[in-house]
């Protein structure tokens with residue numbers, strides 16, 4: 001099968017990869033580039049677990065063709081914090097008990113970060129809208145919304161690794 005070269009900036013680092021025609025970005029990130037933070041939930045664009053930021057826009061990586069992001073800047077949770085140094089949103093999710101099984105959490109964090117990067121003082125309605133594409137079966141959303149509003153009240157989206 002023909003492979004297509006794709007170059008991206010992933011969490012601040014230049015990455016080159018060959019992808020099969022029709023391969024989605026989620027598979028490329030997880031299988032080819034070793035970034036396991038975007039999750040495979042539905043694979044059909046309904047759960048938001050695979051959300052990443054592409055050129056400043058929140059996108060579903062399961063529905064994004066890998067070859068279409070050639071030249072793009074992509075952010076995932078792997079670029080905003082890690083076990084040693086957490087992003088303010090990650091800390092707030094812990095403090096507010098906003099993650100239970102955690103399967104939705106990385107996509108939720110990317111939607112939240114993208115919101116705060118573009119709107120540092122969101123209303124509750126802004127937060128609800130920003131995470132409306134991220135489905136959570138566990139938390140009932142209130143803890144997540146409060147965590148995001150808490151970070152906004154503290155003055156912004158916090159640190160970033162890259």
Ligand code: FES
Nearest residue numbers: 041042043048062
């Ligand atoms: S895995 Fe992409 S929206 Fe569910």
Ligand code: FES
Nearest residue numbers: 100101136137138
């Ligand atoms: S914490 Fe389980 S799906 Fe959100």
